Amino acid sequence: xxxxxxxxxxNMSRLLGGLGISLEISLISVVISIVLxxxxxxxxxxxxxxxxxxxxVYLEIVRIMPQMVLLFIVYFGATKAMGLNLSAEASAIxxxxxxxxxxxxxxxxxxxxxxxxxxxxxxxxxxxSKLQTYIYIIIPQIxxxxxxxxxxxxxxxxxxxxxxxxxxxxxxxxxxxxxxEANRKSSPNAAFGVFATIFILYFLACWPISCxxxxxxxxxS
Amino acid sequence: MNFGVIAEYMPLYTEAFFLxxxxxxxxxxxSFVLGIAVAFxxxxxxxxxxxxxxxxxxLFRNTPLLIQLFFLYFGLPKIGIxxxxxxxxxxxxxxxxxxxMAETIRSGLDAVPKSQTESGKALGMKPLLIFKxxxxxxxxATSVPGLLANIIFLLKETSVFSAISLMDLMFTAKDLIGLYxxxxxxxxxxxxxxxxxxxxxxxxxxxxEKRVRYKMFGA
Numbered sequence: 001x002x003x004x005x006x007x008x009x010x011n012m013s014r015l016l017g018g019l020g021i022s023l024e025i026s027l028i029s030v031v032i033s034i035v036l037x038x039x040x041x042x043x044x045x046x047x048x049x050x051x052x053x054x055x056x057v058y059l060e061i062v063r064i065m066p067q068m069v070l071l072f073i074v075y076f077g078a079t080k081a082m083g084l085n086l087s088a089e090a091s092a093i094x095x096x097x098x099x100x101x102x103x104x105x106x107x108x109x110x111x112x113x114x115x116x117x118x119x120x121x122x123x124x125x126x127x128x129s130k131l132q133t134y135i136y137i138i139i140p141q142i143x144x145x146x147x148x149x150x151x152x153x154x155x156x157x158x159x160x161x162x163x164x165x166x167x168x169x170x171x172x173x174x175x176x177x178x179x180x181e182a183n184r185k186s187s188p189n190a191a192f193g194v195f196a197t198i199f200i201l202y203f204l205a206c207w208p209i210s211c212x213x214x215x216x217x218x219x220x221s
Numbered sequence: 222m223n224f225g226v227i228a229e230y231m232p233l234y235t236e237a238f239f240l241x242x243x244x245x246x247x248x249x250x251x252s253f254v255l256g257i258a259v260a261f262x263x264x265x266x267x268x269x270x271x272x273x274x275x276x277x278x279x280l281f282r283n284t285p286l287l288i289q290l291f292f293l294y295f296g297l298p299k300i301g302i303x304x305x306x307x308x309x310x311x312x313x314x315x316x317x318x319x320x321x322m323a324e325t326i327r328s329g330l331d332a333v334p335k336s337q338t339e340s341g342k343a344l345g346m347k348p349l350l351i352f353k354x355x356x357x358x359x360x361x362a363t364s365v366p367g368l369l370a371n372i373i374f375l376l377k378e379t380s381v382f383s384a385i386s387l388m389d390l391m392f393t394a395k396d397l398i399g400l401y402x403x404x405x406x407x408x409x410x411x412x413x414x415x416x417x418x419x420x421x422x423x424x425x426x427x428x429x430e431k432r433v434r435y436k437m438f439g440a
Contacts, residue, residue: 063419064416066379195291
């Protein structure tokens with residue numbers, strides 16, 4: 001079945017190292033996305049035509065452009081159009097953050113809008129200032145809603161970063177291909193074992209995080 | 222920007238565009254059928270099948286499509302199962318989408334209050350009739366925005382097909398860039414074709430979402 005290849009030499013640890021690279025890129029992008037996303041999300045609820053128009057276009061771009069296309073635009077397009085020479089890792093982080101910020105901002109906007117208007121009105125009636133309303137009334141409510149969703153964003157980020165292989169980053173899938181190529185003669189069926197293992201590895205990386213997110217969502221709703 | 226190049230590449234892109242749309246929508250159709258079946262199995266808690274469905278959903282929701290396709294396309298032939306790239310793309314998308322659709326439909330079914338079933342019973346309706354006339358329409362209404370979001374997500378995921386050398390938009394762009402190095406033109410065309418493919422669905426999605434929100438919150 002081709003699983004034996006993984007036990008030879010340092011193949012398994014190389015594979016795990018490759019997964020580590022994917023996880024590292026996703027983690028950096030998630031942190032950037034959450035920090036900037038909260039800001040952009042709050043900006044989206046501001047009643048200003050220009051801000052609304054810009055954020056809408058931004059959201060729509062992210063919503064309809066496949067991440068792979070964005071990846072190609074930044075990695076190949078930016079180099080040619082602007083003479084920028086970005087490393088593959090840097091372009092991946094830029095693209096996934098660009099995507100993640102929009103996703104996060106949309107979640108923040110959604111949670112802000114899901115707070116009934118009466119909450120704002122009541123706090124106004126009680127004499128809270130706008131800032132106080134946010135700090136004492138709105139934010140505590142949305143944080144509970146946001147945390148499970150942000151954790152969910154991590155798993156989606158991990159799944160999306162599998163695409164970086166297409167711009168030449170040597171991550172788990174690429175390492176897998178190298179292992180298969182190197183052992184073509186000795187174990188011709190390696191492809192099955194290696195890809196099945198990668199499949200399981202991704203599952204093991206994402207599943208616990210999904211479970212945590214689901215658990216928190218249930219607990220706090 | 223060289224418009225001669227764009228005109229020259231146009232037929233290649235249109236061909237790839239229709240192939241992408243074809244396989245994308247076949248995959249989406251598979252995902253709907255699979256999703257409805259799995260959601261019903263889980264809603265009615267059919268023993269054994271329900272456990273299998275749960276494992277299926279978790280497995281496919283927590284792995285990327287790229288890995289699933291690699292496994293289907295490069296892994297399975299080694300144990301004697303040969304699938305063509307096109308079938309593989311549609312099947313992979315269908316399997317991935319099925320797990321998302323099932324989750325959306327199931328949460329729609331679960332969101333219908335229990336009192337609805339009980340009221341139906343009190344009115345002397347048969348269980349099948351209650352399900353068909355009372356539960357399903359309400360569940361469908363709450364599921365629609367999620368289903369549309371899934372469709373957009375799946376159409377976007379079709380860009381991954383290029384990895385298993387299916388001649389889709391992404392593959393065509395990559396190929397042409399590699400051959401002639403007209404990077405800007407190729408990327409602009411790629412973006413335009415994806416806009417044509419996805420903008421209408423996305424706009425319909427936002428409209429529907431707004432209407433559902435209006436129905437639920439009145440604002």
